[in-house]
Amino acid sequence: MPSSAPENNGPATLAVGGETIELAVDRPALGRTMLDVSSLGQHGLAVYDPGYADTAAYQSGITFVDGEAGRLYFRGYPVEQLATSHSFLEVAYLLMYGELPSPQQADDFVAKVRDPGLVLHVGIERLFDTFPQSMHPMAMLSIATEALNAYADDDASLSPVARVERAGIRLLSSVPVFAGYAHSVLRGVPRGRSNRSLDYVEDFLQLCFSVPGHEQLPDEATARALNTLLVLHADHELNCSTATLRMVASSGASFYASASAAINALWGPLHGGANQEVIRMLQEIKDSGKPLSAIVDKAKDKNDPFRLMGFGHRVYKTTDARARVIRQVALDLVEKLAPADPLLEIAMKLEEVALADDYFISRRLYPNVDFYSGIIYRAIGFPDAMFTPLFVLGRSAGWVAHCMEMATGPNRIGRPTQFYTGPTERTVPSRPGV
Numbered sequence: 001m002p003s004s005a006p007e008n009n010g011p012a013t014l015a016v017g018g019e020t021i022e023l024a025v026d027r028p029a030l031g032r033t034m035l036d037v038s039s040l041g042q043h044g045l046a047v048y049d050p051g052y053a054d055t056a057a058y059q060s061g062i063t064f065v066d067g068e069a070g071r072l073y074f075r076g077y078p079v080e081q082l083a084t085s086h087s088f089l090e091v092a093y094l095l096m097y098g099e100l101p102s103p104q105q106a107d108d109f110v111a112k113v114r115d116p117g118l119v120l121h122v123g124i125e126r127l128f129d130t131f132p133q134s135m136h137p138m139a140m141l142s143i144a145t146e147a148l149n150a151y152a153d154d155d156a157s158l159s160p161v162a163r164v165e166r167a168g169i170r171l172l173s174s175v176p177v178f179a180g181y182a183h184s185v186l187r188g189v190p191r192g193r194s195n196r197s198l199d200y201v202e203d204f205l206q207l208c209f210s211v212p213g214h215e216q217l218p219d220e221a222t223a224r225a226l227n228t229l230l231v232l233h234a235d236h237e238l239n240c241s242t243a244t245l246r247m248v249a250s251s252g253a254s255f256y257a258s259a260s261a262a263i264n265a266l267w268g269p270l271h272g273g274a275n276q277e278v279i280r281m282l283q284e285i286k287d288s289g290k291p292l293s294a295i296v297d298k299a300k301d302k303n304d305p306f307r308l309m310g311f312g313h314r315v316y317k318t319t320d321a322r323a324r325v326i327r328q329v330a331l332d333l334v335e336k337l338a339p340a341d342p343l344l345e346i347a348m349k350l351e352e353v354a355l356a357d358d359y360f361i362s363r364r365l366y367p368n369v370d371f372y373s374g375i376i377y378r379a380i381g382f383p384d385a386m387f388t389p390l391f392v393l394g395r396s397a398g399w400v401a402h403c404m405e406m407a408t409g410p411n412r413i414g415r416p417t418q419f420y421t422g423p424t425e426r427t428v429p430s431r432p433g434v
Contacts, residue, residue, distance in 0.1 A: 092397035137182035168400030180207030235398025310371025
């Protein structure tokens, strides 16, 4: 798929209160035509766009989502091809540097990320000793990522891009360890040790499920399934967490501070936390004892707050490109690892009932990646509190790429305008007796 700089084919004409304003018209390599409204402030005007759904705040060449067609591209490559043919670190390289690595480049990159010299400082390890078992692991990841600032090897002689690159490689190296340690806290067991001789995904899985002194290597199917999920989650345009990352980074804050902010944005149930909400919904359905047809009817009732979590998407108007890839992965892994799990059985039946209902078909509400990812994580053996940290593990690659992209060009601090609805100017009343 060819890529090119935005093409200007302006101007468009905007008529406001008898005044005519010319706006440049830009056509990106892919996607909707853009109106350049950056000059509106000169005319005392602004654009009101709740949720920034139709506002392009950045130019980026990393990822493109075609919501109408249900396609997702990383640097022009369809994600379904990458997810079934490349390792997560190879895809991370693609996002960061723009091209797939040669075998030698892949080996060199893996060696950098898996460098034993990047093991966590003991000060960060001790943080996990202070976290209570009741603490959500996303909070642990956010704190540990921010703490990397205290031990950063910051070389002022490096270019801005090189500094982000160095910090990004350290983050890619650290996040699996953070997530593994957080899983140990949740389980109330001593944390394991990273084995840098293992594959990236294999090491993470053994870190999560091994008992110190007894390394438990994952089976090939489990490692392959998790690798696929990490690739599918590696980037997704300017979603809430990535937009947060870029907003914080635009202030000149450190890469680790920006990544920590992105982790907190991803935590929310409307974003990365949606897969955790799927499992909670399935548990509620099981506990209710109601037939699935009644559950679907409840979801269709506009006066009922209940909704089917994991169905529909803000961007996709057809089946989520990522969901098409992992649906079969989920089915295969469930059959292998957890065939008797009642929640997984409910999930599969719920999908069947909903996809046969005209209500969901007409509204283009299809199972998305969050619906299937939670099923896979549960089959592997992760508690639902770990689902969003697993999302961080994949999305960290995209965050590095976006910060590297920002470092290559001029940067303007993010500062959205507002639609003010408060009181107009008024005089402070005098106090009685004063």
